[in-house]
Amino acid sequence: MNAVDATGSPGSGHPLGTRRLRVAVLVKTNAGGMWLLPQVEELRHRGHEVTVVLPPGSGRLTDELERRGLEVLASPYDFTLGRSAPLGLLRLRALLRRMRPDVVQYHLIASAYAVRLATLGLPVRRVHMVAGPAYLESRLVRSVERFLWRLDDVLICGCRYASARYEELGCPPQRRPVAVYGVDTDSFSPDATGPDQRAKLRAELGIDQDAFLAVMISHVYPPKRLVHAGRGVKGHDVLLAAWRTFRRRQPDAHLLLVGGGWTAAGESYRRQLSERFGVPGDPGVTWVESVPDVRPCYAAADVSVSPSLCDGPGAAVEAGSMGVPSIVSAAGGLPEAVTERSGWVVPPGDPTALVDALGAAYRNWVGGTLTLRGRLARRHVLTSFDDLRAAAEVADIVEDVAARPH
Structure with a gap:
């Protein structure tokens, strides 16, 4: 899909006719997950309101998001399965209800379980971004995912392998598009570090x-x-x-x-x-x-x-x-x-x-x-694997999901 701005100019990344969305991005780590930065920047560039929900406290990801002026909220759920999990999920649900997002986009399987459960019955679109497919190597997890993927409006698979594994679990092609986690090819360049x-x-x-x-x-x-x-x-x-x-x-x-x-x-x-x-x-x-x-x-x-x-x-x-x-x-x-x-x-x-x-x-x-x-x-x-191209593909999918009738 070619990106166009509000005037129809190609390349700016804001499609004609796309309404301004409230997008909540949720991930279970505030230290790793730097790969989501191009995606949230692209959504913001297109004029959408983006809020990132992370575990509380300082971390590399939290610090960088705040440095870039993005809103970061502390998750009231710690993504564990202890006795406090039900209360944590209820608090996460309350937070998301207050935020009233059009779309919740989540990365990593623990985040997916949390969002799926916390948003049951809420009028929100769920976009699961599959960062790594290792969890699908577990027979137990596969048996659970065979049913729970159906709570996702779309699973954006970070590689073709992940898409193929979800195909085996019954997920149709239109629900499991592939959009990679890219790399900053300008920063990661043979010339970027200097000749010495x-x-x-x-x-x-x-x-x-x-x-x-x-x-x-x-x-x-x-x-x-x-x-x-x-x-x-x-x-x-x-x-x-x-x-x-x-x-x-x-x-x-x-x-x-x-x-x-x-x-x-x-x-x-x-x-x-x-x-x-x-x-x-x-x-x-x-x-x-x-x-x-x-x-x-x-x-x-x-x-x-x-x-x-x-x-x-x-x-x-x-x-x-x-x-x-x-x-x-x-x-x-x-x-x-x-x-x-x-x-x-x-x-x-x-x-x-x-x-x-x-x-x-x-x-x-x-x-x-x-x-x-x-x-x-x-x-x-x-x-x-260019990150800007990949981020645009993810944003296109998010906008497409949000435009679907409930």
């Missing part, structure tokens, strides 16, 4: 300037009992197991892991992994805590690795936008982030296959063709 950033970061971290550097950028999430037999979903264990073998073959290679534990349980799991694979005493592995700006880490790298057991396109899109090719697992939406010429796809949970892909990337690096893959990765992201 590669050498500078390597020097700061003590990584040889001539090393073949693989990077994995991801928080460490604790294993979940209901999915993947209690293994960490991001696949850190798969990469660390593969790296042992790979580095014995290529001692001039180095692995940079960027990301601390998500929650105390995630940090505990990170420490377990570090000890299990001997990271503190391994000169070929550097593991740093989460950083405010990951772009220098990509700029320093030769290849990005995303070995998740299930995920959205995520880090591979950021890497590609930075001109860095990726090795991804054939899990979730990750394969959608690469092409045959811009990266490699390996079976999930397979260290041997990951070693082979690392070897292929290394041979490209030695032969001088890895940079071509990086340029092709950048081209793919520009075509398919």
Whole structure:
């Protein structure tokens, strides 16, 4: 759909005849979820009134929204299933009734459960934006979603994989369009960090300037009992197991892991992994805590690795936008982030296959063709994952849903 402004001029993003909407955006975190910023900005740009409901307190997302002048309200429900859940849901319902939104847009499955229940019977349109499909790997969750997706007016799937999973649950095509969580392709650009950033970061971290550097950028999430037999979903264990073998073959290679534990349980799991694979005493592995700006880490790298057991396109899109090719697992939406010429796809949970892909990337690096893959990765992201184009697609869907008769 081509965007037009109130005068019919193409490109401004405000369709002719669209009334001003009250849109409530709800997400269960005030720290992560920075990917929703382009979406709320696009809705505001089109003249809609946008209010974001987040957990109370300061957080990276809350701070950035307020800095941009967007209204942020504290959620009275903490998105947990304890004894206080019924009261919290009633309070959330009361808040949404006072706000009187035309549309509630929500991200992450815990937010979806909360909004679905809190808005039962209210005259509001529900737009569920599926950020990551990992929850659909759980048989229990799938059995619940087979019924509860029907409470959503539309599920905007962040990848084709998520849309296919909801198809299996009986959701018709018109209720599960795909609109990605994009990346700022101007900010995440090979030219954005400066020509010396590669050498500078390597020097700061003590990584040889001539090393073949693989990077994995991801928080460490604790294993979940209901999915993947209690293994960490991001696949850190798969990469660390593969790296042992790979580095014995290529001692001039180095692995940079960027990301601390998500929650105390995630940090505990990170420490377990570090000890299990001997990271503190391994000169070929550097593991740093989460950083405010990951772009220098990509700029320093030769290849990005995303070995998740299930995920959205995520880090591979950021890497590609930075001109860095990726090795991804054939899990979730990750394969959608690469092409045959811009990266490699390996079976999930397979260290041997990951070693082979690392070897292929290394041979490209030695032969001088890895940079071509990086340029092709950048081209793919520009075509398919630009955040402004993606945000416009989401806004189009929100406006379309709001225009439907109740």
